[in-house]
Amino acid sequence: MINSLSSQQESVVNTVAATKRLARALMVSAGEFSLILASCNSINRQQQILSLLTEFSSVDIQEIHLTPETETLYTTIATNINAVQPGALMVRGLESVVEINQLIISTNLMRDEFRKKFHCPLVLWVNDETLRKLVWLAPDLKDWASSTIRFDTPNTTVERKALIA
Structure with a gap:
C-alpha cells in the first residue's frame, strides 16, 4: 500500500514537472516555429495533461485531432489553423492514422515548409x-525536434521487483 501510494505520488510529481517543461518550451518558442514531441501512451492522460497545461501556461493553444484517414500532416494543419496563428498548436491522434508510415515520411519531406508557414510551436503527441x-x-x-517530453513513467514497483529477482 505504501509503495503504491509513493508510486502514485511520484507519478503525479513527474507529470507536473513534465507539464511545466512543456509550458516553458511553449513560452520560449512563442512567435516562432519549433517542433516539440510530447510522448504519452494514454489518450485520457493526454487530455488530463492538456488541462493541467492551461494552469501553467497562458499561451493560446489550438488543438488539431487527426482522423484515421489523415494523409498529410502539413496540409491538415494548413487547412485547420486559424487565420491568426495560435500561440501553440497541439496535434493529437497520430496513433489513429491508418497510413502512419506514409504520413511520417511525407512530413519529413515537407519539414522545411513547416518553418516557413507556421510561426508557433508545434507539439506532436506521440505514443511509444x-x-x-x-x-x-x-x-x-526527429532530430529537428527541440525536445521530447515524456509523460509516461516506468512502474517503479515492477522495476524494484526486477532488481530484487
Missing part, C-alpha cells in the same frame, strides 16, 4: 510506437 516510427522513418524530423 509512433515515436519509434519517427526515429526509423524520419530521423531528420
Whole structure:
C-alpha cells in the first residue's frame, strides 16, 4: 500500500514537472516555429495533461485531432489553423492514422515548409510506437525536434521487483 501510494505520488510529481517543461518550451518558442514531441501512451492522460497545461501556461493553444484517414500532416494543419496563428498548436491522434508510415515520411519531406508557414510551436503527441516510427522513418524530423517530453513513467514497483529477482 505504501509503495503504491509513493508510486502514485511520484507519478503525479513527474507529470507536473513534465507539464511545466512543456509550458516553458511553449513560452520560449512563442512567435516562432519549433517542433516539440510530447510522448504519452494514454489518450485520457493526454487530455488530463492538456488541462493541467492551461494552469501553467497562458499561451493560446489550438488543438488539431487527426482522423484515421489523415494523409498529410502539413496540409491538415494548413487547412485547420486559424487565420491568426495560435500561440501553440497541439496535434493529437497520430496513433489513429491508418497510413502512419506514409504520413511520417511525407512530413519529413515537407519539414522545411513547416518553418516557413507556421510561426508557433508545434507539439506532436506521440505514443511509444509512433515515436519509434519517427526515429526509423524520419530521423531528420526527429532530430529537428527541440525536445521530447515524456509523460509516461516506468512502474517503479515492477522495476524494484526486477532488481530484487
